[in-house]
Amino acid sequence: MHVTANATNRRESERLAFSVKGLAQAYSVSPSLIRLEIARHRLRVSRIGRRLVIPVEAVNEWLRLPA
Numbered sequence: 001m002h003v004t005a006n007a008t009n010r011r012e013s014e015r016l017a018f019s020v021k022g023l024a025q026a027y028s029v030s031p032s033l034i035r036l037e038i039a040r041h042r043l044r045v046s047r048i049g050r051r052l053v054i055p056v057e058a059v060n061e062w063l064r065l066p067a
Helices: 005-013 020-026 031-039 056-064
Strands: 046-048 051-055
Touching: 020 031, 020 051, 031 051, 051 056
Parallel strands: none
Antiparallel strands: 046 051
């Protein structure tokens, strides 16, 4: 199966959540910064089993917070 650039872009725009590692990679920051923001309650997360999942809405809220 061949995946086109349009299919990849469509999947990214339909993303519902990030992992800690995925969010760090997407915004060029370290996973430890993401975990620190979670610990400071500046970034909302959900747990699925042991995995931390960050909803896209929470990322958008976090990006609007003052530095």
